[in-house]
Amino acid sequence: MNPPFFTPLRRRLRYLLPLFRGQGKTLTWGFLLLAATNLTAATIPYGMKLATEALMTPTHDSLILYILALIGLALTNAFFRIHSRMTIFGMGRDVEYALRKQYHAKLLSLDAPFFDREKTGDLASRGAADVSAVRMFVGPGFLQSSNVIMAYTTTLPVMLALDPWLTVFALAPIPLVLGSTRLLTRRMYRLSRIVADHFGQMSGFIQESVAGMAAIRAHARENDWNSRFRQETEALCLASLKHSQLQSLFSPMVLFAGSLGGWLILAYGGYEVAAGRLTMGDFVAFSGYLALLIWPTVGFGWILTVMQRGLAALDRISGVLDVQPFLLPELINAPAKTNRWNGHISIRDLHFAYQPTVPVLRGVSLEIRAGRLTGLAGRIGSGKSALLQVLARLYPTPAGMIFMDQQDLTTIPEAELRRNLTMAPQESFLFSAPLLQNILLDRPDATQETAQKALALAALDEEVKGFPQALETLIGERGITLSGGQRQRAALARALAANPVIVLLDDVFSHVDARTEELILNNIRFLSDSHTVVMVCHRVAALRQADWIYLLEAGQIVADGSHETLLSTSQLYRELHDTMTRTEALEALAQ
C-alpha cells in the first residue's frame, strides 16, 4: 500500500483537502492570530531594550511606561497565543473528527469480501493511530510551519537593522539546530519503531507463554522459558537504550544551541558595547530575539518528521477509503418499495465462489414457497452456509440468479431486504452491550415485549430471569460471559425479534442440548406458518421437522424431498442420518 515516491501531493491529499472546505475563515483567522502572537512576542525584547536603556539614564526616563508596556505586551501575547493555538489546533481536531467519522462510515459500508482480506487489528489501528497522525499533520504542522516563517519575517529585519554582524553571529547556530533536530527526530522515529517492534515481540512472547503454559509445565520447561524471556527483555532493553541515548541528546542540544548563540552575542557584542557602538539595551534585546527564533526552528525540524508520518498515515487511510463495496450506494439509500413480502424464494442456476478458483456452489436451482420450513442437509463444506450467505446478500452474486417474490436480489433496496429477511449466522456474535440492546439492536420500533417474546421463542427467557440484571445484564468482556448455547439462543432471539418474513438459520443448535432444541424447533415449526424458514440441519430432530429437505453435496443439490422419502431414496442422506443419530446418542450418554 506504499505509494510511489513521486505520487503527486495533491493526489495523496485527495481525502484531506475536501475536509478543509468551509474552513477558509478559520484558516485566515488562525493565521492572523498567529501573526499577532508573533508580533507581540517580537516586541517584548524591544521593550526590554528600551527599559534597559532607560535604566542606564540617571533619571530612569519613562522607565515606568516601558514596564507597563511590557506587562501589557505579555498579557496580550498570552491572549493571542492561546487563541491562535485554540483556533489552529481546533481545526486539526475538526479534521481528525471528520476523517475518523468518514473512515468509520466507510468501514460500515464495506462488505464481507473486503473484511475477509483485511486484518481486524490493522483496520482498527488505521481508525485510531493513523487518524491521529493526520491530525498532527494538520494542526501542529500548520502552526509550526507558519510560526517559523513569521518568527523569521518579524524578528530578522529588526535584528538586521540593529546590527547586521551581530545578527550573523547570533544566528550561526541556527542551521545546526535545524539540521540536528531533523536528524535526531528522524533517527528517533526509526529507533522508536524498532523499540515498538521489540516491545510487540516481547508482548507476543508473554502472551504465547501464558497460552502455552500447560505445555511448558507438562515438560518442566520453566527455567529455559525464563532464560528465553530474559533474552527478549535484554533485546528490548538494548533497543530502548539506543533510542533513549538519542532522546537524551535532544533537549541539552537545543539548550546548548541557545547558549551558544548567547555566547556568540556576548563574544562579539561585548566588544561592541564596550566600544560604544552598541547600546546595553541592544545587547539585551539580541539575547531575547535569539530566544524567539530558537524554539520555532526546533519545532520546524520536528514537524517535518511529523508531517512525513502524517502523510504515510493518510495513505493508509486513503487505501481503505478507495475501496468500493459491491453494494452500491443507490441500493443502500433507496427507500423500500414493498412493505412486506410473501416470502417466496427462487434460485436459478446459482454459481458462487469465495475465491475465483474454488467453486463453492455449482448450479443450484430451487424454489422455496412462502410459509414453509425448509431444511438444508449435507456434509461439512458441501455449500449449505454459503447458500444462506448469498441469500442474505452478504456476498455478491450476479443478477438473474436469486429472486425474492419475483424481485431480483441485486435490485432490492437494502432497507427493504433487511426488513423482510434476516439470518442467524453460524457464529453467534454478540456485542459487549446489555442483553436487551443485543436483542433489539436499538431499533426504535421495538419494545421490551418484543424482546421477551423472542427470548421465549428461543427458549432463553427462563435463564435470563436468573441473570444479575435480567434483560439489562451486560454481555461480554466487562459483563457476564454467556455459554455457547446461551449465545446461540440470544442470537436466534435477535433474529426472531426483527420479525422478518424470511428467516435463515445457519446451524444455530450446535451448542444447544437436545431437549431445548426440541422446544425451540416446535416454536419455529409454529412460526413457519406465517414465515419462510430456511435452516441448516445438523441434528435428526431438525430434519424431522422440516417440510422439505435439500441435500447438498459438493455445491450441488443431489436430492430433495421429505425426511421419510430421502431416508428411503438417498444413500448419502441415510449415512448423514446415522452419523447424527450416533453422535446424539453419545451426547445423551454424557448428560
Place this chain on the structure above:
Amino acid sequence: MMPAVTSETEETRYGTFLDAKLMVRFLGYTRPHRKWLAAALLLPPLGALTQFAQPFVIQLAVDRHLVTGDMAGFPLLLAALAGLNIFQLVVGYLQFAVNSLLGQRVVRDLRQDLFAHLMTLDANFFARNPSGTLTNRVANDTEAVSQMVSAGVVNLAGDILLLVAMGCGMVLLSPQLSLLVLALMPLVIWVAFRVTRRMRLIQRQSILLQARMTARITEETEGRDVIRLFHRGRAAMEQFDQLNRPHRENADKSNFLEAFQFSFVESSSTIIVALLFWYGGSLMSQEQLTIGVLAAFIDSVRRLFFPIRDLAGKFTTMQSAMSALERIFHLMDTPSAIVDPVSNLATVKKSLGEIRFCGVEFGYDAQRVITGIDLHIRSGERIAVVGPTGAGKSTLIKLLNRTCDPDKGHVEIDGIPVNRIPLPQLRRMAGVVQQETFLFSGTIAENIGLFDPSISRERIRRAAEETGAMSFIQTLPNGLDSILAERGNNLSVGQRQLLGMTRIFAFDPPILVLDEATSSVDAASERLIQAALERLMADRTSLVIAHRLSTIRHADRIIVMAKGSIVEQGTHQALMEQNGLFATLYALQFQASN
C-alpha cells in the same frame, strides 16, 4: 514508549502520589545498579552548579567590562562561560542518559522477576486470569514504572535541590530582588501544578475515548454480518459519534490547557522581568544595585521556569506508576497452589513407572469431578481410559503430574507420593501429549525439544524418525528448521499430535500420558499415529485416554469412567461380555469410526 491503552480497565486509573511501602520495595530493584543510581543522584547537583555559576559570570561580564569598557580579562570570562555551557551540555546529556539507563535496567529486572513468578503459578490461576491481563501486567504496567524512572523521579530531590541552589544564588546576588521573585514563585508553581494535573486528567480521558473507539471498530468489524443483516449501519454511526464527538470536545479543553500552560510560563516570566526592572530601577537609584546584577537576575528568572514545569509533569507520572506498582506487586505476591514441598523431598533415581491412585477425590468449587478413584497401574502396563464426556478422564492426568492436587487421597509413583517428588523431576517422569498439541512460534526442532539445551539435535532427529513425523517434516522447505506459521496453523490436527508424540520420544519419560485427539485425522496421519503410539508404549507405563479402537484393542486393561469414578475395568473381551457401559460406548463410538 507510551504503554498502549487498549481498553477501559484499571490500568488507566491514577494511584496515590506516593506509597512508601511500594516505593521501598521498588527501590530494592535499583540495588544491583547502585553505581548508576549514584550517578543519577550525583549529576543533578553538578548541573545545578553550572546553573548556579552562570549568572555570576554574566554579572561580572556586564559590570566589569561592558559598562566600563575595560576589556582586559574579558576573554577569560568568555572562556569560562563557554566551558560552563559545554559542561552543561555534557551533564545534561548524562543526566537524561543515566536516568533512562536506570529506568530500562530496572524495568528489565522487574519484568524478568514477574515473568519468572508467572511461570511458577498453577493451572487454576491461569484458568481464572485472562491472558490479556497477564500480558498487560508484565509488558505495560512495568513500562509505566520505567517511565517514572526515566522521567527522573529518582532525582526528584535533585530537582528541588536545583531550584534551591538557583534561589540561593539569587539571594547572594541581591536579597531585595530575590524577595520579589520568591514572593511571586509560589503562585506560579501552584498554577503550573494545577494546570498540569488537569491536563493529564483530560489527556487520559482522550486516550480512553480513543481506546473505546478502537474497541468499537474492532467489535463492528467482527460483528459486521450482524450490522449488515439487521441494517444497523446508521445506528452504528450514531453510536460511534457518541464517542468521537466527546473526543473532539475534550480536545478543545486539552488544547486550551496546553496553550494556557505554555503562555502562562512565557508571560509570567516577562511580567516578573518587568517587575524586576521596576524594583531594580528604584534600587539602582539608591545605588543598592548594579545593572550587571539585574541582567544576571533576568537570566536566572528565565531559567527558573523550566524546572518548575518539569516538576509538575513528574508528579503525575509518579501517580500512574504507583498504581502500576501496586498491581505488579500484587501479582508477584500471588502464591502458587502447587509448590515443591519444603521438606521431606524424595529423590528418584530411575523411575519404574508404577502408578497408584489411592482414594482420590477432586472438584472445582462445588462441582465434584473425581468422586473417588482407587487404581493401581503396574510398571510397563498399558491402560486405556474410556468414558463419556465429562467423566473426569483428563482430570486423572492432571492429578498424576500435579497440574492440580487432589482434595482427598493421594497419588503415588513408584510408591512415593507425587507431592514429595520435586516438580521438575515429576513432570519429566510423566510425559503428557495433549489432545491439541500447543505449538510455539519457532522451528519444528525447537517445538520438539522445547528449547531444552540437554536435548541434542541428533536426539530430536531420531525422535522425529521414531514417530514417523519425519515423513511430513521432510516435505517442508527447511526440514526440521522450518518455521511454523502462526502456531502451526499450517499443520493438520494429526500432524500436530504426531509432533506432540515426538516430544515424548525426545524427552523419554518412563510414563506416557496421552489424550487422543477426538477430531478425525487424515488417513496418512492416522497410520503414523498408531505406529508411533505402538512404539511409544513399548517400554513404558502408559495411560491413554482412548478415542480409537486400535488403542483400546492394544491395551492391557481398559478403565471405564463415568461421573468421576471407575465403573468397569478389564480386558476388551471381558468388558464386551459384561455388556455394560463399555459395550454401549463401543457400539456408538468405536465401531462407527472403523
